[in-house]
Amino acid sequence: MDEDRGKKKKNSGKELPNSRGNLETGIKGSRNSIKELMDALWREQTTNWPLMKKGYADLQQLLTKDISVNHIPFKAQHNPARIVSSTAKTDRESIAARPCFLCRHNLPAEQKGLLLLGRYIVLTNPFPIVERHFVIPSIDHIPQRLMGDEKDNGAKREQNGGQNSSQILNCGKQSRRQNSRQNGEENENENDHQILIGNSIEDMARLAELFSELLDIYFNGATCGASAPDHFHFQAGPQGALPLMEQHPKAPIIERDGGSIRLMEEQPRTILLLQANSISALCSLWSLLTEGLKEIEVSDDQLNLVLRHTEAKKWQLWVILRSKHRPECYFREGDEQFLCSPGVIDMSGIAVLPRPEDYSRITGTIWMQLMEEVSLPADKFHRLIELLKR
Numbered sequence: 001m002d003e004d005r006g007k008k009k010k011n012s013g014k015e016l017p018n019s020r021g022n023l024e025t026g027i028k029g030s031r032n033s034i035k036e037l038m039d040a041l042w043r044e045q046t047t048n049w050p051l052m053k054k055g056y057a058d059l060q061q062l063l064t065k066d067i068s069v070n071h072i073p074f075k076a077q078h079n080p081a082r083i084v085s086s087t088a089k090t091d092r093e094s095i096a097a098r099p100c101f102l103c104r105h106n107l108p109a110e111q112k113g114l115l116l117l118g119r120y121i122v123l124t125n126p127f128p129i130v131e132r133h134f135v136i137p138s139i140d141h142i143p144q145r146l147m148g149d150e151k152d153n154g155a156k157r158e159q160n161g162g163q164n165s166s167q168i169l170n171c172g173k174q175s176r177r178q179n180s181r182q183n184g185e186e187n188e189n190e191n192d193h194q195i196l197i198g199n200s201i202e203d204m205a206r207l208a209e210l211f212s213e214l215l216d217i218y219f220n221g222a223t224c225g226a227s228a229p230d231h232f233h234f235q236a237g238p239q240g241a242l243p244l245m246e247q248h249p250k251a252p253i254i255e256r257d258g259g260s261i262r263l264m265e266e267q268p269r270t271i272l273l274l275q276a277n278s279i280s281a282l283c284s285l286w287s288l289l290t291e292g293l294k295e296i297e298v299s300d301d302q303l304n305l306v307l308r309h310t311e312a313k314k315w316q317l318w319v320i321l322r323s324k325h326r327p328e329c330y331f332r333e334g335d336e337q338f339l340c341s342p343g344v345i346d347m348s349g350i351a352v353l354p355r356p357e358d359y360s361r362i363t364g365t366i367w368m369q370l371m372e373e374v375s376l377p378a379d380k381f382h383r384l385i386e387l388l389k390r
């Protein structure tokens, strides 16, 4: 199976089957053709895959209501189908005990996908929260990490290198250089042993550019919303679907050639907005931010990201900083329990509530307390801002 996958990967741009032989077509060409292919994928899956057809039909029937926090708009959505994701066990033992649902050989027989950048597959999400909700996993089973270090590098080599070395991916030119530096003499044949490590932001930016004016790209940190922390993946949803992205940022706290970092307006969340005119400028701002995050001991597990590309504003990356995954009320029992497991979509303004009792009692005050609890403490956030200004 692994050998077969390796051969198929080299033929990116042609048919890319999973074990059942039904994933198809790589993408080359203009953004228009990508939009057409995405439309075709969506139509095919909502027509011929019963689970997707039902998921999309159910989305149209969901109860929703507007709530506000300090005049900041949020939406609440009662989405019973999300109970599996909201209650998913993401501890190491539970993850190790289940088959990975993002690996190609475990996908449903009806599922089809589009290959992008030679290393990601766009899949429709049969349990959507937004219209045109996609999942974009790496074609390889590698951890949900954006920033790498020597320790991670070793772990990934151990995980991927032995059984799967012909398929291990690089992550753009910048990351290839990082890989070479970090692997050094240990890696005698770097073309055969590339490790996905370092700046996956670059991949995210390229995907956002492919979907310019069409879709935003989402990322959940491994301990803050990712239901498959063992398999690297993005999500995507329509531009305009998330309330946070329609709010105005404050004046820049940093301005550089080609980019800036801003705070968002009064928020119950800790959010920075990186704006950049090019992918290299975005990566430069991201490097600056990650240095600050290391100093305040916040890892890439503890964030949610949304990246948008438009012709007018180029790249906009919202960085939502987290202190923890689930609020205390998630773990209470009986009437005391409020079952909400915030990921990137919740933090961006859509409170996803699988249980009717939680949907009926959600208020702006409850949501504000919940957002504050899972966000970065104010003192840490201020320390980060001071570090960035230096």
Ligand SMILES: [Zn+2]
Binding pocket: 100, 101, 102, 103, 140, 141, 142, 230, 231
């Ligand atoms: Zn996997």
